[in-house]
Amino acid sequence: MSVIWIVIILSAIGLVSGILIFIVNKVLPREPESLKRAEQVAQYLPGYNCGACGYPGCFAYAQAAAEDKDIITKNPCATVLQDESMLSGIEEALGLEIDTSQMNKKAVVHCYGVTVPLGDYEGIKTCDAANSLVGGFKRCSYGCLGFGDCAVVCPQDAITIDEVRNVAVVDPDKCTGCGLCINQCSKGIIELVPADSNIVFRCSYESLKDIPGRERCDEGCLHCRKCFKACEHDAIIWNREKGIPEFDFSKCIMCGECIEACPHNRLIELKNVVPHKPALKK
Amino acid sequence: MNNLFSIFIAMAIVNNMVLAKFLGLCPFFGVSKKLSNAISMGIAVTFVMLLASVSTTVIYNYLLVPFHVEFMRIVLYILVIASLVQIVELTIRRTNIILYNALGIYLPLITTNCAVLGIALINSQESYNVLQSTISSLGAGVGFSLVLIIMSGIRETLDLGESPESMKGLPIAFITAALLAMAFMGFSGMV
Ligand code: SF4
Ligand code: SF4
Numbered sequence: 001m002s003v004i005w006i007v008i009i010l011s012a013i014g015l016v017s018g019i020l021i022f023i024v025n026k027v028l029p030r031e032p033e034s035l036k037r038a039e040q041v042a043q044y045l046p047g048y049n050c051g052a053c054g055y056p057g058c059f060a061y062a063q064a065a066a067e068d069k070d071i072i073t074k075n076p077c078a079t080v081l082q083d084e085s086m087l088s089g090i091e092e093a094l095g096l097e098i099d100t101s102q103m104n105k106k107a108v109v110h111c112y113g114v115t116v117p118l119g120d121y122e123g124i125k126t127c128d129a130a131n132s133l134v135g136g137f138k139r140c141s142y143g144c145l146g147f148g149d150c151a152v153v154c155p156q157d158a159i160t161i162d163e164v165r166n167v168a169v170v171d172p173d174k175c176t177g178c179g180l181c182i183n184q185c186s187k188g189i190i191e192l193v194p195a196d197s198n199i200v201f202r203c204s205y206e207s208l209k210d211i212p213g214r215e216r217c218d219e220g221c222l223h224c225r226k227c228f229k230a231c232e233h234d235a236i237i238w239n240r241e242k243g244i245p246e247f248d249f250s251k252c253i254m255c256g257e258c259i260e261a262c263p264h265n266r267l268i269e270l271k272n273v274v275p276h277k278p279a280l281k282k
Numbered sequence: 283m284n285n286l287f288s289i290f291i292a293m294a295i296v297n298n299m300v301l302a303k304f305l306g307l308c309p310f311f312g313v314s315k316k317l318s319n320a321i322s323m324g325i326a327v328t329f330v331m332l333l334a335s336v337s338t339t340v341i342y343n344y345l346l347v348p349f350h351v352e353f354m355r356i357v358l359y360i361l362v363i364a365s366l367v368q369i370v371e372l373t374i375r376r377t378n379i380i381l382y383n384a385l386g387i388y389l390p391l392i393t394t395n396c397a398v399l400g401i402a403l404i405n406s407q408e409s410y411n412v413l414q415s416t417i418s419s420l421g422a423g424v425g426f427s428l429v430l431i432i433m434s435g436i437r438e439t440l441d442l443g444e445s446p447e448s449m450k451g452l453p454i455a456f457i458t459a460a461l462l463a464m465a466f467m468g469f470s471g472m473v
Contacts, residue, residue, distance in 0.1 A: 005349040013341065013358060017365035024369045028376040035379065060383075 038066035044089030046079040050155035052178035078178035105177035105192040112202040113167020115140040115217040131186040140217040142204040150181035197249040206242040230261035292473040293421030299397045301466040306397030320434035324427025335419030338402040
């Protein structure tokens with residue numbers, strides 16, 4: 001007998017609860033318009049809650065964007081920029097055209113990473129700890145330390161440590177250009193470059209501040225300025241203070257002249273950061 | 283009257299939900315970082331406990347006992363509490379979005395807050411009537427808020443002080459909670 005009572009009581013209580021929720025839902029004032037829009041925007045956000053945009057989670061970002069549309073362009077979510085469908089969803093939800101040509105970025109590590117260690121490092125295995133100890137344990141005090149502090153913070157698992165060369169390598173397909181790794185790197189050798197620029201320079205050795213030449217790293221920049229002279233498009237700016245080339249990606253046409261000219265041709269590489277997806281709207 | 287008072291004190295202090303029964307620990311550690319959040323969480327939990335106790339006691343005394351289906355109470359209580367939290371969540375969301383954001387994930391967590399289910403079960407275990415269970419849930423809620431407020435006060439102060447690097451954040455909070463629980467053990471046997 002009690003089985004029947006259970007069924008009756010359970011269904012009755014379930015029904016009453018359902019009706020109550022329905023009534024409360026009807027009686028209460030409607031949600032503000034911006035909240036609804038935020039929810040729409042949040043649908044198209046990745047939901048990683050990585051915090052790279054500076055907001056505590058994707059929904060907070062969506063709320064901010066729903067109130068101020070400019071946030072999408074001023075403070076873009078890097079993952080959204082990589083994904084056409086998310087992007088068009090947000091454009092639709094907020095009713096705007098997003099011009100991504102200036103925003104789509106990738107991280108590159110400016111180090112080739114073969115420099116010899118000065119000795120065995122026995123301390124805490126993080127770049128930060130190693131760096132606070134006389135700038136690391138490698139002959140070149142500018143290069144990557146290879147403990148992967150950057151790999152730990154990357155929400156996309158885009159960074160791996162190349163065990164042979166002992167250097168962090170960014171997978172351009174996975175990297176969304178959020179920039180979290182940049183602040184994490186105690187050497188400051190990670191940079192965001194436009195995603196469709198295919199030139200990487202893999203050295204950070206500042207010759208003028210340190211022993212000149214290649215005392216410190218067999219693979220490092222020779223500071224010969226041959227790339228600078230070879231570039232006919234003024235895309236290379238010679239950084240006089242550091243003695244290394246810097247690239248002006250707006251002028252670079254990716255002809256590869258600098259690579260030809262560099263006697264140490266591993267340092268400048270072409271087609272290294274190219275995303276295999278087609279670049280977004282021009 | 284005396285009886286009601288002792289029920290209140292027993293639930294609030296002697297058998298404190300968090301520190302003596304170890305129920306509701308996730309909001310306890312999650313929301314006790316800021317005093318203001320702790321107060322609103324305390325109020326929300328007390329409110330839900332009150333609603334839940336009253337409705338579950340009514341259901342228990344007037345439905346389950348007469349039809350001899352007391353053994354179904356856990357299932358029913360979960361159903362009732364879940365829908366109550368839904369209603370409370372809707373209300374807060376529509377009326378006070380700032381509070382809603384501040385409570386964040388912990389608001390739906392009230393549903394799964396074992397303290398709420400705990401108080402409902404304790405009430406039926408002790409076969410309290412509606413008035414008694416109202417008082418006991420009020421006591422439990424006040425006790426929960428009290429501990430949350432004490433803890434958030436301590437944690438706010440701890441943040442300003444210098445705790446060892448490896449102890450910062452949750453580790454020191456757990457140690458503090460243990461010390462608090464020991465302090466509350468002093469009340470045992472009072473009522
Ligand atoms: S790039 Fe920077 S953070 Fe990453 S492994 Fe190298 S030194 Fe460490
Ligand atoms: S590699 Fe750096 S910029 Fe790219 S996704 Fe990872 S943390 Fe962000």
